[in-house]
Amino acid sequence: MPARSLFFSTRNLAAWPQGVQCNFKVLCRMNMEERNSSLVVELSYPDLVIDVGKVTLGERNRRKLLQKTEREQETEKVIKAACALLNSGGGVIRLEMANNDEHPVEMGLDLEESLRALIQSSNLLAFFETKQQGRHYYIFVKSWSSDIFPEDSSFKPRICSLSSSLYRRSGTSVVPMDSREAFNFLNKKRDTKVSRNEPCGKIVRVIHKDLCNSDPTYQVFQKDQLEYGEILPFPESQFIEFKQFATKHIQEYVKNIIPKYVSAFANAEGGYLVIGVDDKTRKVLGCAKENVDCDSLKKKIEQALYKLPCVHFCQSQCNIDFTLKILDVLADGKLYGYACVIEVKPFCGAVFSEAPRSWMVKDKQVCSLTTQEWVDMMMDTDPDLLWLCKDFESQLSLSNRPPLSRPVYSKKGLEHKKDLQQHLFPVSPGCLKRTPKSLWKELSSQNEGLEELINKQIYPFSQGILILSRSWAVDLNLEEKQGVICDALLITQNSPPIFYTILRKPDAGGQVYCTHTALTLKQKLVNVGGYTGKLCVMTKVLHLSPESNAESLEGSGSLIDYPRAYDLVNTQQMEVLLQSLVIVLLGFRSFLSDQLGCEVLNLLTAQQYEIFSKNLRKNRKLFIHGLPGSGKTVMAVKIMEKIRNMFHCEANKILYVCENQPLRNFISNKNICHAVTRKTFMNKDFKNIQHIIIDEAQNFRIENGDWYEKAKTITQSEKDCPGILWIFLDYFQTNHVESSGLPAFSAQYPREELTRVVRNADQIASYLQGVLQEVRKNPPPNIPSGSLQMLLEAEWAQGVQGTLNIKENLTLDQIVTHVTDTCKRLFERGYSPKDVAVLVSTAKEIDCYKPKLWRAMRKRRVVQFTDASDMAGDHIVLDSIRRFSGLERNIVFGIHPQTMGSAISHNVLVCLASRANQQLHILWRRNI
Template sequence: MEMQKSSLVVELSYPDLVISVGEITLGEANRKKLQKTQREKEREKFTQAACALLNSGGGVIRMEMANNDEHHVEMGLDLEECLRTLIMSKDLQAFFDTKQQGRCYYVFVKSWNSDPFPEDRSIKPRICSLSSSLYCRSLTSVVCMDSSEAFNFLKTKKRNTETLKEEPSCKVRRVTPRYHNSNPAYLIFERDQLEYGEILPFPESQHVEFKQFSTKHIVEYVKSTIPEYISAFANTEEGYLFIGVDDKTKKVLGCPKENVDCNALKMKIEATIAKLPRVHFCQSQSQLTYTVKILNVLANGELYGYACVIRVQPFCCAVFSEAPKSWMVKDKNVCSLTTEEWVDMMMDADPDLLCLSKEFESQLSLSSSPPLSRPVYSKKGLEHKKTLQRLLFPVTPGDLQYTPKSLWEELSSEHEGLEELINKQMQPFSHGILILSRSWAVDLNLQEKQGVICDALLVTENSPPIFYTILRKQDADGKSYCTGTAFTLKQKLVNMGGYTGKLCVMTKVLHLSPESNAESSEGSGSLINYPKSYNLANAQQMEDLLQSLVIVLLSFRSFLSDQLGCEILNLLTVQQYEIFSKNIRKNRELFVQGLPGSGKTIIAMKIMEKIKNVFGCEENEILYVCENQLLRNSIGNKGICCAVTRKTFMSNDFEKIQHIIIDEAQNFRNENGDWYKKAKIITQRGEDSILWVFLDYFQTSHMDDSGLPRLSDQNSREELTRVVRNADPIAKYLQRIMQKIRVKLPRNIPQRSLEILREAEWCQGVPGFCTIKKCSNLQDIGTYVAEKCQWFLRNGYSPDDIVVLCSTMEEVEKYKDYFSKPMRKRTMSQNNVTSILANNIMFESIRRFSGLERNIVFGINPSAAESAIFYNLLLCLASRARKHLYI
């Protein structure tokens, strides 16, 4: 089922989400005079807009006043009550501000977050809803659960399902059936006829509901009435809905036979029930179990009419009366959420990182962040987002800083009058930080605009953030570019960075006039006057916002995303960010040497995304070249470039290619021709073509000429010296191996290239395991590896966590056979699932696995044909392991 679009209009000319709801009657006295249908229609539009903004990062509702009051008026109590229902609190000011400007009335909406209110410490759901459409029985009543109750109900259902999954497959769960012979409702249900006026021998209860037939439109009445009761009985316990019985007297009244078609009535009931939304947490995907019976109603022995009884049995998971009433903004449209989407968002929670909690530290938790945020984690031992913020974007009391200083100096020297222009704009401000970029659009993964000298974000006290775009000359599209970039920035600060305060971003477009050096061209880009509560009140609020900015600028998709089946973000280190944020127009060719596990491939992927936005090129114009197929496939599946191996690169023309990224270049060879010369020729076709080469001389795994230019000819070089991948015991082992490589240096590695080791930093604080084990024969090796793999699989790891690496592909086949025999023997008497999983464990050669990584790595008999590179090959093997290494 797809989202249903609302008729509400999302206006696109503001740096914020602004939803226009058209004309609304405002003021309590005015609203009381409205006809009921008009009042409900206006309330529906208003509620949809408010709910959509709460769920989508916040924004503004713009209303045209339908009444002619000349003085300022309040909204109206019924509209305020809609807002209270959405946030489940009386404290409207926590999320809403209002302001009247002429005939326009604005409601400023802060993004929802599930932090509890001060007066209510209960856990809040992840999203806002007008109605959950989830019903339950409470004594004789049908109750629609509010969002908190629905959240707890769904959480309990999910937890019960997960408990059942954990039970041994051989254990039979016994369900005691209800003793129907003593249940008077069941005895009536089993009858074929009732007497008109007969008093049923039981009252309404948690399991019984009486309803009368409507005097007209009987089929439609039943269709609109039964969903709530079916949902309530299915979500509670077994229940009986009697239609044709007076709820006060318990008398059977039925429906006259001439007023109803029994077959049509039964078909309509069954069709209505079949359409009720259902959500499963279990594997059964079973249907709702119910029975519809039409009973004859006799009067004096003659057929008078009919009564209807619907018996509903408990449902395994959740049944809704209709799709929940909840909205969000999607693709600039206000859309209603489908039931599945609503449940997914409602139940969205931090992943269970129990097995990884010793390795990663939470930077942004879903428990207190806006609805669209994703969890953010950093490797333990790396800087917290607060530390990163203070390193990159410090807030100094009484000082207004321009950062990065090097970029400010470059821009000031390149553009006469720029310093004067910006200093003039900064005169009203004395405390804060101005963050400059050649293109904030590129920083936010948008396309660069030609003619922009730079963008700047001012974060200062007693003001909302202000976004400046400085153009070379006046440009008709300058304002829309500035507005669009500021809009994306605001949305990302909330929905990605997790900022929970009230936030807007003001815009201003400036241009440098060649005639008068510097001149302001356009004023504020927002026609909406935000309330003072949207100003950053103090240094703490400024730092909170800048920490969200750190997440926006430094985050990347983590390998945990695939492992856990949900989107997880990690943060770049300062060193990685500084290389990524380089001006690629001024660094068309760059050699990046990085130690094992320092994040070379991550930076390579980020740079390709940046190239696409800076130069406006297509994926098939960016070429990623590596040595092995597995790494090629991994990058190719990201959809950001054309990925090939070196051999393919040398055998094709690649006429469309403009930019080339080389990865793991230390293992390239010239056996198929001079790959570096070819890459240079291709990237010299255009003025702005990029050639970046990533390498690690320590991981050179052959004695041939790599084809890299001499170290002295690598004129533009950067180094990645902070190792962030490996657990502490593995990192210590790598350090010992690298020292041995320096002592026993292969002839094809330049001596000076290994001096990078002196600058090495090792991320500490992550526990792990590293062992070197000697086995007497191949059979013992196979048995040992099989036993360890079995243990990991039984303890929650998957085959994707494990790889077994051998020196060559010939040895892969040999050792795989020795592994399979003990594995089959051990699983004959055990859970067959473990056996199936074990068959999916990857066996590869060390060289073919270059550039990749796993939580658990087994290295079997690592050896090199040339003894001079033995330690290099051993380093290649060991550095692939994140947590557990067995050699």
């Protein structure tokens, strides 16, 4: 077979090499009654390792020593393991040689051809490397990615599958759909618009003009009986299939042939499966009555039909529409036996013969994908949203990426993943750097002998980067282990990545911790970071003895000798891997995910990451001042996740406190903490709380007591191990003139600042800058002027075009008309009600606008409103600016009275403008 990549189509099965044909057919006949495999992933390696047991290797051995069924069973184990690893981030298949050869042997032609059929390519090295070590034979599996297919290929499968289990009609034949055909077929079905109230049967055309009432086909199948030996007046066609009854095991035979024929008819324009007619002569033969029980046969067929997996793309969840008739077959006027006719109507979705043949690793086991999982993954694409593409820059597209990857976007104008990599993890020619420098200096000074120990480990390497962390486990959202001085990841040339764990003293659990952390890192680099190269992570566990400064290796979790293809050979490969690491460490679930209906990741800025990566044990109390739109709430969520992992906390040990119910509800839905408002915090006891995160603290009050003192008391209740108290605030968004209860500005120490504004489109950001300057020049009396000087350090992300629309001197009716007409246009352009918020100055004004807006929206058949407490609902939010604090929407309408003279008038405008991502409409209402 030529070395170039091929896309095997089952339509051209006859053109495949004979061995590939044989093995593909064998594998497609594997019994799938048991969907979960007995194959399990071993836990003692920093990779997914599946032991498939004894396998006979070598072409001659497999043909000489094994029966056909034995070869099929061994092939099945290997193919399942290979497919599961391809779809799960890659890994290793371990085989024990069943034959007794003393010298190395090849895998075996049938196994190689089965693997080629699996990846739909003749180039095995694109995904597989092999190595024999003693009696063990290893198949190293790279994660699936479709970059092996030509760039001009119209379709690149998102996942690896042995069979789609979808069938179609081709003339008088039934043909399985390959991945390309399945994708196109499913896309066509999905794109078909189906009315919510229209039954599925009405959305398809009449099967075919040949099946109308005047056609002899239709007339014949309206009969209740046929004559033995009569010749039917029509041949097989795209809509007719003749089959004879089997001579033995009749019911099992009928049950087994039904799935692919019914799938083919249902996925096309319908048709008839006729059992009991010879396909060559069209002669009615039936099945002798003494050989079959009519009622039992009918029940068996119905059961087989109802078991067929289906996927819908419409609102209706209808079943397969079929008519089953058992016809009497007469001979000389007497009952001879029976024939069977199944009329299948076109299906609105997709009908499978069985669940698609594709596997993944789930909960350490090799499991089959369900039909719905397979369809979701097969059709998984980047969000097709024009407004998202205008405002965001793709950092990681699903195209050519591993199956479990999610799309990653960053706001335009912010650092690209390459820029972040160069800033955080630079690779310099001929130099091996240690980073972060401050942590390296601190660790070296605190742990005598550590520098010597690490230098000894990295001595052989001359180029790359050593990335240190007090706990890589916490960085990867795992639990921290006590006794770990630090972890270090070495990315260097001519070597795979090496993960070191340095313990203070020998610990039996050190290797388990190191192995598990390295495995998680490897999986995330592929499945989150989108790395498509061949990747493994070697591990080393060291301990530092304070008495002797001696090194002690506890052994290595990397007992498998990986091929040289897994080494990073040049600077380019190292940087590509480090860019995937940037996504792993700086990625977070975007707040846009709920709006889009799919998971999308954003990246922290370098400034945010530097604060996030602080040592929590040394920064138990911290004030974070952030400009509007600098990502304070994002940081609050990330810090709570870090607290949970570092201190082994349950969610009920972490308290999130804010001023307003909508923001409380928004955070509460993330299930990472116990979220309350400031008022609830002051009115209840929180004896079990260990850590507290305060958000939007500038809007707190002291009407219910000294909240700051209470928070300090709770977090400092354990003198030996005080909790975390981080307070996020922005004085520019203060929405009252009373005391906030915060300590004096000079006492807010230690303090960090977020000055990189990342939220707003350029036009909105420009307007916001002007209003912020007004606040800085004329601050309300309750705001310390020194706190506003951070505006001088502000950086604004640029490059996102938006809309700023300011209208003055409007009547109430004009305001209502502007909001409803604009929303109607936006929704016609593809925006969702989830994108829109209408904000008024005070809660009292909501009752003034709501009835009129509701009537106008209803008249234009737009949508209804809800308040900000239901941010997840598919509604326009109508609420006050104050209650919307800490939240955001793409499009914001702000309604104000014409005269808004107060000490905080500009602060209110800051609060309003900073809530809008793309479009801001400020509507000033005329004085009455």
